[in-house]
Amino acid sequence: MVERRPLNQPRSSLGKDLVGLEGLTSEQILTILNTAEPFKEISERRIKKVPVLRGKTIVNLFFEPSTRTLVSFEFAEKRLSADTVNISSSGSSMVKGETLVDTARNLEAMRIDMVVMRHGSSGAAKFLAERIDSSVINAGDGSHEHPTQALLDMLTIRDHYGKIEGLKICLVGDILHSRVARSNIYGLLSLGAQVAVCGPKTLLPLGIGELGVTVFSRVEEAIQWADVLNVLRLQLERMEGGFLPSLREYNQVWGVSRARLEEAPKDLLILHPGPMNRGVEIDSDVADGPHAMILQQVTNGVAVRMAVLYLLAGGAPDTAEAAKEGVEV
């Protein structure tokens, strides 16, 4: 489909939308991470607001509940002075009984600039992006991608190690249903990391190894190998799907515990996209331990999302520093 873009929006270095990390170049990914750096500092100020996106209108369109992602996007938008509206499918007659494309076109008729969308169906973000002129940011589509989550994970890893290239990063848990896993795999491989996945085979999608990742069936092996563990949230309804016998057994076999980490040849960085199931995929002594980056991830989430919003609005990567001092896009 031909890229559609209204005349009043400048072309960004990312294209019109951010649908996923698959297909982005390593330069584009690094541009986002680098652009996030100056934005980190805004959140540390007493007045956490710059007029970069003043006059821009952004709709946060959430067909699935996700307080964490929504709040992070909303802070990012507000700290850049955008006008925002939140629409969730549960609380909105606009969405009920209406097709996705009609909802989007209605919003667009109100002359918005961007849509941040969470949707339960893989491909929904691309579907929307191909049908409206506004920029679309994928805040998670089905089991497909959740690009800003992977970007904040990568930013957190880079903060700690000063690089991504050459690091060994293992995603642990339910890879089959995980949009976080897919975005991490695409992004990390693009930046030259070594990537592995680990989990029960019922939760590993067929052919995952062909993406260029190592597959571990036991978490002990992953811990021996990795520099970073990204521990994925286990959806508690997986038991009903027949994927697992019980949460207790999952914790015993695949849970990341301090005892297991003590067997590691080196200190591991621990990431988790949240919300955590303590005592299931991650034990509290790990989650609250010195190597857990979980709150750092949350902080970085706002900066990364500010960077994405800024770049899609046409902001130049090399003027992000100036932008944070109040220059409008």
Added chain:
Amino acid sequence: MSGALLIRGGRVVDPSQSIDEIRDVLVVDGVLAEVAQGIDPPEGAREIEAKGLVVTPGLIDVHVHLREPGGEHKETIATGARAAAAGGFTAVCAMPNTDPVVDDPAGVGFVLAQGVAAGAARVYPVGAISVGQEGKRLAAIGEMVGAGAVGITDDGNPVMDSGLMRRAMEYAQAFDIPVADHPEDLGLSGVGVMNEGLVATRLGLHGKPNASEDVHIVRDLMLADLTGGRIHLQHVSTAYGVEAIRLAKARGVRVTAEATPHHLILTDERVEGFDTHAKMNPPLRSSEDREAVREGLADGTLDVFATDHAPHHYDEKEQAFADAPNGIVGLETALGLGLTHLVGEGLIDLPTLIHRMSVGPADAFGLPGGTLAPGSPGDVTIIDPEEAWTVDREVFLSKSHNTPFHGWELKGRALFTIVGGVVVWQAGA
């Protein structure tokens, strides 16, 4: 139908009689009268000059969804029968997964009557195996056959209970009809929306493994072996499935089977970009599977080239991939795709394609036609094998336009579709 029709000088390809020569074809009063050289036209006969054209038995598609009753926004029996004629088909078998399901003689009678009223391709009703296609108890199979059903199937909601399937195969034998099955173990398919494999993994779409189809293909072959019944396996898409059918045929199991144009031509790579026009059931498979289906069609393991014509309204396909319904239209593209991509690429020769579209399907469902033998129905398709054309979904006679082949350049199409000696469709007319 009174009157005579003489088709002169075409290349007559009739695999039922192993004819592939320049011949004239004469239809009198709706019935095939003669295939010979230099036939003198009877008084008042209409003549069609077929020099340079291919003249075949009327083509038959044993797997179409005409959606009426209940889904008239997608297709009606009339629009479907006209789309069939435009695609060169003189007869189609209408699947019973309508709303209500065709599971009694009244439903069969309705489909037959609507088909006759359409005055295009013949419409043969296929009844349900089970009441409401719920897989619990047998539908009124004998009464439906009495009313004109040519087979039974629960296509759209396959029979999970193997015991019920066994009973259906036993019971149907009294009426000499095939039990047609959409072979799929719904438990193995789970929430899958495309072929399980690398493409599904990359796109984050849930996959259906080949095994979900293979388990039921093998089950059905075993039940046909056990009962001595006739099984017709619909839209076979896997390498293992083709091989299992090949072995069963060698053992003498009474099995016939279909291949669709899309499984013969496309693979799951086509789902790239979340194109809902590449969503069907069974899903597009790997290139190895496609190769095996092609070999199966070529060597006769798969007897029938059938479309699984599955019209859906624009709005229904205009959704995210997982939310869109399965299926594509096929009646108006099948012949061109077969001529271009199967014959044109040397996978099979023209008589083999025509076999799989005429006598193959006629034998599978015990239909009249599929042959130009004297005394058979005067159903004839006249094909221009050289005409280059571009698939344009906007000019389809089908009510629905859901095709992955829009814009494809094809070579070869039907110029005349003749049912009972009457031209029901003529290109450009």
